[in-house]
Amino acid sequence: MDQRTRDLVAAFRATYQTEPTAAVRAPGRVNLIGEHTDYNDGFCLPMAIERDVRVVLRPRSDATVRVFSLQEPGRPPVAFTLDGAIPKAVTPADRWADYVKGSAQVLGGTVALRGCDLALTGDVPLGSGLSSSAALEVATIRALLAAAGLSLDPVVIAKLAQRAENSYVGTNCGILDQLSSSCATLGQAMLMDCRSLALTPAPLPAGVAVVIADTGKRRGLVDSAYNERRAQCEAGAKALGVSHLRDATLHGLWQAAKAGRLDALALARCQHVVAENGRTQAAFACLRAGDAEALGQLMDQSHADLRDRFEVTCPELDDLVAIARSLPGCLGSRMTGAGFGGCTVSLVSLPAVAGFTASLGLKYRQLHPAMTPAIYVTGAAAGAGPLPLAP
Numbered sequence: 128m129d130q131r132t133r134d135l136v137a138a139f140r141a142t143y144q145t146e147p148t149a150a151v152r153a154p155g156r157v158n159l160i161g162e163h164t165d166y167n168d169g170f171c172l173p174m175a176i177e178r179d180v181r182v183v184l185r186p187r188s189d190a191t192v193r194v195f196s197l198q199e200p201g202r203p204p205v206a207f208t209l210d211g212a213i214p215k216a217v218t219p220a221d222r223w224a225d226y227v228k229g230s231a232q233v234l235g236g237t238v239a240l241r242g243c244d245l246a247l248t249g250d251v252p253l254g255s256g257l258s259s260s261a262a263l264e265v266a267t268i269r270a271l272l273a274a275a276g277l278s279l280d281p282v283v284i285a286k287l288a289q290r291a292e293n294s295y296v297g298t299n300c301g302i303l304d305q306l307s308s309s310c311a312t313l314g315q316a317m318l319m320d321c322r323s324l325a326l327t328p329a330p331l332p333a334g335v336a337v338v339i340a341d342t343g344k345r346r347g348l349v350d351s352a353y354n355e356r357r358a359q360c361e362a363g364a365k366a367l368g369v370s371h372l373r374d375a376t377l378h379g380l381w382q383a384a385k386a387g388r389l390d391a392l393a394l395a396r397c398q399h400v401v402a403e404n405g406r407t408q409a410a411f412a413c414l415r416a417g418d419a420e421a422l423g424q425l426m427d428q429s430h431a432d433l434r435d436r437f438e439v440t441c442p443e444l445d446d447l448v449a450i451a452r453s454l455p456g457c458l459g460s461r462m463t464g465a466g467f468g469g470c471t472v473s474l475v476s477l478p479a480v481a482g483f484t485a486s487l488g489l490k491y492r493q494l495h496p497a498m499t500p501a502i503y504v505t506g507a508a509a510g511a512g513p514l515p516l517a518p
Contacts, residue, residue, distance in 0.1 A: 131248060132181060132514060138197055139183050139246040142204065147183035147246070149273045153266035153511035154179040155251035156258045156307035157339055157472050158463050159316055159422075160429050161407035163437060165301030166357050167364070167400050168322040168371035170407040172414075173303060174331075174507040175311030176339070180249035180262040181514060182270040187242035192271075194227050197248040207231070209240050215295075226260055229295025230267040233287050243274035252501060254345035256464020260296070261304030264288035265511045273513070281510060282324055285309040299354050311510035318411040322373060329414035332422065335458065336480050336504050337472060340451070340487055342443040343498040344468035353465050356396065356439065363389060363397040372400040399436040403429060423459025423474045427452065430461035439466030443495060447471045450490045454483050480504060 128136070132150060139147045154175040161171030195204040205224040207213050213228045227245070234240060247266065251259040265288045272278055279287075288305040292298050302321055311317065315328035331337065364372050366388040367379055375397060384394045406425045413422040430448050434440040444462045448471050451460035456479020463472040475483050484502045491500050 128516065131250070132183070132516075135181055135183050135197060135246055135248045136516070138195075139185075139244070142195060142246065143185070143193075143244045145185060145244075147516065148185045149270075150181065150183045150514035150516050151266055151269040151273060151511065152179045152181045152514050153262045153269060153308045154311065154508045155262050156304060156311065157337065157470070157505070158303065158307075159337070159472060160410045160426055160461070161303075161319070161403060162429065162433055162463070163356060163360070163439070163465070164400055164403050164407065165303035165319075165321045166299070167301075167360050168373035169400065169404040170411075171303045171319040171321065172316055172407050172410050173307040173311070173319060174316040174337070175307060175510055176251075176257060176503070176505045177508045178249075178251045178257070178503070178505070179508070180247060180251060180259070180266040182245055182247045182266045183516070184246075184270045184274050185244050186274040187244060189242045191242040192227075192231060192245065194224060194245040194247065196223060197246070199223065204244075209235055209242060223263075225296055226263045226291070227267045229291035230264045230288060231271060232295055233291040234268050234271055237287065238272070238277055238279070239275065240271055241275050243271065245270055252341055252470075254469065255341050256462070256466070256469030257339070258304040258308060258464075260292060260298075261288060261308045264291050265305055265308045269511055269513075281309040282306070284511070299357050307510075309511050311508065313509040314507050316414060316507060318408070322371075327411070329411055331507065332414065332417045332419035334477050335419045336475050336477055337506075338475050338480065338484060338487075339463070339470050339472055339503045339505060340447055340491075341470045341501040341503075342441075342447055342468060343495075343500055344441060344443045352439070352467065356437065359393060359396045360400060363393050366393070367397075372397055373404065375401050377401055395436040399432045402432060419458050419474060423457075426459035426461040426472070426474060433462055433466060437466075441466070441468055443468065443498065444471060446494050447487070447491055447500065450487055450494075451483075454486050455479050456483050
């Protein structure tokens with residue numbers, strides 16, 4: 128066990144006066160390119176990151192679930208029963224537990240669960256665009272399955288986690304985050320086909336690092352324009368006579384706009400999605416060819432489209448991307464995640480990483496003195512799975 132898991136076990140022991148019997152983990156993810164394409168049945172290019180949510184557990188003899196988080200110090204465990212509908216949190220301080228409750232409710236409709244005591248911790252920054260909520264959902268489902276002595280296919284786990292966020296939490300997200308957390312491959316990025324759920328791995332180019340920079344600006348997807356953007360895409364697809372924008376073309380968009388079926392705003396939203404699908408497939412080809420420079424150019428183009436056509440960036444994201452591109456060794460940079468705040472992802476030449484990270488933080492703080500960006504250099508981590516509890 129590493130120190131994070133030891134601390135979690137110690138907290139479990141102190142709270143429940145017993146020992147955990149199993150542990151699981153689920154990583155966050157960063158999307159190299161392919162933003163707001165997942166719920167349009169399109170393509171994404173994510174990888175899991177070296178930050179995760181961890182859960183230790185012990186089964187109970189009744190239907191009660193108790194859970195606490197090390198990120199909520201001093202608060203007693205949240206308790207609920209698996210018998211019947213599970214109510215949402217009544218206080219804002221306990222809303223983090225809705226991701227656990229939603230996962231339990233959805234999973235309980237599929238398999239027979241048993242009660243358990245849970246303790247969790249996570250180092251995926253909250254509200255950063257690195258899929259902290261998906262990591263929590265996937266880790267919770269893994270923990271509940273372990274408590275019941277059951278297992279499910281990782282793709283099925285991802286689908287259940289997405290359903291929990293859609294139907295219980297209320298965020299109409301696509302499958303990108305949960306599938307990345309559940310199914311990632313160690314050392315690989317993945318071309319994700321969000322229609323078939325096919326995952327095709329590809330290694331990062333030699334001689335480059337992935338650098339994530341957190342603006343420090345937080346947003347809640349339920350309260351943001353995320354659901355509005357999804358509705359705009361669905362309306363655009365309907366105007367084009369296709370089920371999803373995956374099946375649209377730029378020529379078809381122009382024809383629909385010319386015929387008056389798409390207004391200027393809807394046209395811009397749809398143009399981003401169609402172009403982003405093409406960029407993502409081209410980026411995957413760049414990975415296969417080891418062409419880091421071309422991949423970086425596609426990342427730059429993606430950010431410009433997200434800023435100008437899809438309008439989901441913000442001054443903090445735009446400034447962080449502009450600074451990154453001005454620094455030696457940066458091959459490309461873009462916002463990652465749903466937008467409105469959160470993180471950027473940059474492709475940086477290995478010899479330049481130390482200078483890049485130092486300069487990026489310094490120059491960003493000069494523009495935004497109230498913000499302190501967290502900067503992470505990450506490899507491609509493995510997807511969710513068990514954690515050893517042995518010393």
